[in-house]
Amino acid sequence: RKEVEQDPGPFNVPEGATVAFNCTYSNSASQSFFWYRQDCRKEPKLLMSVYSSGNEDGRFTAQLNRASQYISLLIRDSKLSDSATYLCVVTRRGSQGNLIFGKGTKLSVKP
Amino acid sequence: GAVVSQHPSRVICKSGTSVKIECRSLDFQATTMFWYRQFPKQSLMLMATSNEGSKATYEQGVEKDKFLINHASLTLSTLTVTSAHPEDSSFYICSAREGPTKYTEAFFGQGTRLTVV
Numbered sequence: 001r002k003e004v005e006q007d008p009g010p011f012n013v014p015e016g017a018t019v020a021f022n023c024t025y026s027n028s029a030s031q032s033f034f035w036y037r038q039d040c041r042k043e044p045k046l047l048m049s050v051y052s053s054g055n056e057d058g059r060f061t062a063q064l065n066r067a068s069q070y071i072s073l074l075i076r077d078s079k080l081s082d083s084a085t086y087l088c089v090v091t092r093r094g095s096q097g098n099l100i101f102g103k104g105t106k107l108s109v110k111p
Numbered sequence: 112g113a114v115v116s117q118h119p120s121r122v123i124c125k126s127g128t129s130v131k132i133e134c135r136s137l138d139f140q141a142t143t144m145f146w147y148r149q150f151p152k153q154s155l156m157l158m159a160t161s162n163e164g165s166k167a168t169y170e171q172g173v174e175k176d177k178f179l180i181n182h183a184s185l186t187l188s189t190l191t192v193t194s195a196h197p198e199d200s201s202f203y204i205c206s207a208r209e210g211p212t213k214y215t216e217a218f219f220g221q222g223t224r225l226t227v228v
Contacts, residue, residue, distance in 0.1 A: 004154075043204055043219035044155065087154070098145060099206065099217055103154040 001026050002103075006088050009105035017078050021105050023071040023088030030100075033064055035073045036087040038104065044087055047073075078109045113139045115207050117220025124195055124227055132190045132223045134205035140185035141207035145217070146178075149202040161188040195227040 006023045013019055021035075033050035048055065050062040050071055061074040071088055088102035114137040124130050134144055142163050147155040159169045159180050167180035179191040188207075192199055204222040 041202075041222075041224075043222050045219070046216050098157055098160055100157060101147075101155040 003027060003100050004088055004090055004102035006086075006102040007105045008103070010108060011105065012108045012110060013078055014110055015078060015080060017109070019075045019078055019082075019107060021073040021075075021086050021088070021107075023073075023102055025069050025071070025088075025090050027090070027092065028066075028069060030069075030090040030092060032091040033071050034089040034099070035060075035062055035071075036089050036101070038085045038087055040085075044101075047086070075107075078107075080109050080111065083107055083109045113137075113207075113216075113218045115141075115205065115218045115220045117205055117223055119223055120221055121224045122226070124225070126196055126227055127194055129191055129193045130195055130225060132192075132203055132205075132225075134188045134190070134207070134220050136186045136207045136218075139207075141188075142185060144182060144188040144205055144207045146180060146188075146190050147204045147206070149204065149222075155204065158190075192225065195225070197227045200225055200227045 004025050035047040036044040037047045038044040048057050048062055050064045052064050054063040059076045063072045085104040085106045087104045089099050092098055116135045116137050118133045122130055144161040146158045148158050149155045157170050158173045159167045161167045161180045161182040163182045163185050169175045177193055182188040202222050202224050206217045206219045208217050
């Protein structure tokens, strides 16, 4: 079983749609959780950290359920510029902060 | 945000030759840097963790004699792909953490697209 698993996608949605990304992780001792965004043939960039209490940043809402080892990202009112691959990322407990990436879910927002 | 510079961005080399990729943190000191590899339509796979002044820690299945990592200073880590083969063709990317703890944001270099012919 992979350490981080995500919806395979791709997701093709119209502008203004709400999109939900799901992610599960296998290591119950995973310590920190993030969503990164990667544009085609570019480096990943941090979108937001994910906290146990859930957190929101504008149109983006992230949630973490440690009991279920589940992470989610919700994008509301999607824009064309949201088109990218969204990567679920965790760090291993006891590591030096190694980021372990999911395969990513590609999102295409259409006009 | 902090800047991590990776060079070269693209390289084509012949089978059997070696290629060196540099990763620099431009405006902060990075005690630890990470090297990843990404094949098309696949996730970023951690190859190794590079520690300044000590040996790198490699992930299972990554050949340390083939992928030589050197972290000689707090701002520079290098990855050398030795005796490159076509199957080593991939997108190699480094990252570094700005702060002293594992909870701070990691910044990524722009990546190096290696093609072995």
